[in-house]
Amino acid sequence: MAAMLAGCGVATASPPAKSPVPSEPTLINYVDPSMVQGMSTRSLTPEASKGRRVHATYPAISHAPLLTEKLRETVAESLDRFTRRKVSRGALPRPEFNVDWQLAAASPEVLGVRLRIGQSMGSGWRESRTTVWYDRMSRRALDSPDLLKNGTALATLTGLVRKELALRGPLVNPSALKPIPEMFDSIGFNPRGDLVVEFDDEQVSLGVTGRVAVAVPSATAAPLLSATGLRARDAAVGTATLTSQEDLxxxxxxxxxxxxxxxxxxxxxxxxxxxxxxxxxxxxxxxxxxxxxxxxxxxxxxxxxxxxxxxxxxxxxxxxxxxxxxxxxxxxxxxxxxxxxxxxxxxxxxxxxxxxxxxxxxxxxxxxxxxxxxxxxxxxxxxxxxxxxxxxxxxxxxxxxxxxxxxxxxxxxxxxxxxxxxxxxxxxxxxxxxxxxxxxxxxxxxxxxxxxxxxxxxxxxxxxxxxxxxxxxxxxxxxx
Known part of the structure; x- marks a missing residue:
């Protein structure tokens, strides 16, 4: 289970020394946000929490207003769905909604922001993951599927990921994966340049809550990437961060x-x-x-x-x-x-x-x-x-x-x-x-x-x- 549902650590500032490339290929290392000029944070608070615990924060970049707005819209839509869900009076534990974020990549050409949106309605914790990209060259805010060349590339990637999921055992359901953009809304890259696709909890797993991710080797993924995708891959290569509590x-x-x-x-x-x-x-x-x-x-x-x-x-x-x-x-x-x-x-x-x-x-x-x-x-x-x-x-x-x-x-x-x-x-x-x-x-x-x-x-x-x-x-x- 630990190997199959491998998770990635919470983002933190990068240490001064270079960290080794992680042995788990789906681990995504993150950029120290203080290194990005014009970086700040914004918070969303519902007008009425109705007894729910809500904390929703997302990054704001002064020179990328389209990215900031896209992140706000993504968080706001999830928060709106959460607040509309009915909760029985006096339910314990109290429902909770939380948004965490990391910089998946940052370079003079591209920025990547990974949102981790978690919620509980009183029993169990479920997380969804979305990575939004900003191409500084074209000044466009993009969804993860836009890192691919076209629909054909998405279909090819779907086949590659299905084959890998089929090796994960009975708790993972490869047939649940479809070649539709909604199922590939969190694409990133590990420090080796391998393309990493990660899924929401229970999206391709059978009643198992936890991160399921697949890494596609860089050489295999490269022909599928758009120009922005190639820039995103290059920005992610070599990114290092602390991952162990002992190091922290x-x-x-x-x-x-x-x-x-x-x-x-x-x-x-x-x-x-x-x-x-x-x-x-x-x-x-x-x-x-x-x-x-x-x-x-x-x-x-x-x-x-x-x-x-x-x-x-x-x-x-x-x-x-x-x-x-x-x-x-x-x-x-x-x-x-x-x-x-x-x-x-x-x-x-x-x-x-x-x-x-x-x-x-x-x-x-x-x-x-x-x-x-x-x-x-x-x-x-x-x-x-x-x-x-x-x-x-x-x-x-x-x-x-x-x-x-x-x-x-x-x-x-x-x-x-x-x-x-x-x-x-x-x-x-x-x-x-x-x-x-x-x-x-x-x-x-x-x-x-x-x-x-x-x-x-x-x-x-x-x-x-x-x-x-x-x-x-x-x-x-x-x-x-």
Whole structure:
């Protein structure tokens, strides 16, 4: 089963040293997105989640607006189908929709973006895979079948792939494969230049959820490729990335623990302190938020997503340089309690690697997506040296587009030692921040990072914190 349903690792930044060509021919290595000029990320949020857990992010490239729009449309269509599906009231576990992405290739001539769209309606997890290509020469956004010359090439490729699937055993159904573009919507290339076709869960397998992929040797595939396909193959050759969790852990080296460069001058046992926290970024609004915080002399804690951080590491460095604290919010915002141990660890470890590489410091805090954590999550956090941070004040900025309402709700709920939840990927949140800062400061509060709420008592890895209300630390809880 492991050999038949071989999967590829989550994308992360490429290490400086060259990695060996993987022995599994269907493994696709990925490009470090920070190497692509004009790269950022965008998020889609449904108007009403209806109790569902939704996180949908896709890349945006400033010089390839047609590619960005095609990616948005692809994600939006999948999200719309998900939100239209009926769910019984009170169903557990809660339905979840998640979009992860990787750069399958990048060169001066071509870009490739692989979307991994996963969803669960409460039982089982199913993933679909789509790779979209952008030909910089012709300025066209293309579907994967457009890498082939024509319909004849598609029919030939179908026959080649069927023959390989026939060798996979009774759990794979070669006859399910048809020479239609919809079944070849994720075509990429491994570092050797072999063409890799991958399928959605259960698309060509009999009730088995998992990635099924076939590699066609480069020499065999070359005559089938269009001019764009040949450029895409050349762009993918030699691409290298980390694939083992051990390598990711080792990459941290002897880096120091993440900390605020401006911490140490505030005693939260004597003055009113509040910790503003922002999560899900960095995104297109993060730079503007940093401008606002800087103008008010306020510091915050940023729980960054690894996938977003890999695209905008310069924003994480700016956070560090301006006295903020950078922490871990997982790689792609999956519900960690719904994952098996290996995937749970992978979500946190890969985010640790990307953040560490960006800021030169190892995060010591993590926040679980959707605020869901169990004993397995806290145990994994402990092993990785991170405390679990929740919150005591929810600005509810995800559901409310009105900056004034966000600000009023936040200010009214603040108490000494509060940890405030907000999101730096929403423009309304950034718009609300100046008022939040002015009114809270007027009440005599000082803005600090989360660990400063607990100083001089160090936060412990694996322990959960939701406010700075420890009695022997915050004596001012009884202040009038």
């Amino acid at each position: 852990l080792a990459a941290r080296g002897d880096r120091p623990a993440a900390h605020s460069s401006k911490a140490g001058g505030v005693d939260c046992a004597r003055v009113r302190c509040v910790a503003l926290t922002y999560e899900d970024g960095p995104g297109p609004e993060t730079g503007r938020l940093l401008n606002v915080l800087g103008a008010h002399g306020a510091r915050a804690t940023f729980f960054a997503l690894g996938s977003n951080a890999s695209a905008r590491p310069e924003l994480l460095r700016r956070m560090r340089d301006e006295g903020h604290l950078v922490a871990n919010h997982s790689w792609s915002h999956r519900d960690l309690t719904a994952l098996p141990p290996a995937l749970l660890a992978d979500q946190l470890t890969r985010a640790q690697y990307v953040i560490t590489q960006a800021i030169g410091q190892v995060p010591t805090l993590m926040r679980p997506p959707y605020n869901t954590a169990d004993a397995r999550v806290t145990s994994t956090a402990r092993r990785l040296g991170m405390s679990v941070v929740r919150w005591s004040v929810d600005a509810e900025d995800l559901r409310d587009p009105d900056p004034r309402a966000i600000a009023r709700r936040t200010v009214d709920r603040i108490k000494p030692g509060s940890i405030v939840l907000m999101h730096d990927v929403h423009d309304a949140t950034v718009d609300a921040t100046p008022e939040i800062l002015r009114e809270i400061a007027a009440k005599g509060y000082t803005f600090v990072t989360v660990p400063e709420l607990y100083d001089p008592h160090a936060m412990e890895p694996g322990r959960t914190y939701d406010s700075g209300t420890v009695s022997d630390v915050l004596k001012n809880q009884s202040m009038p």
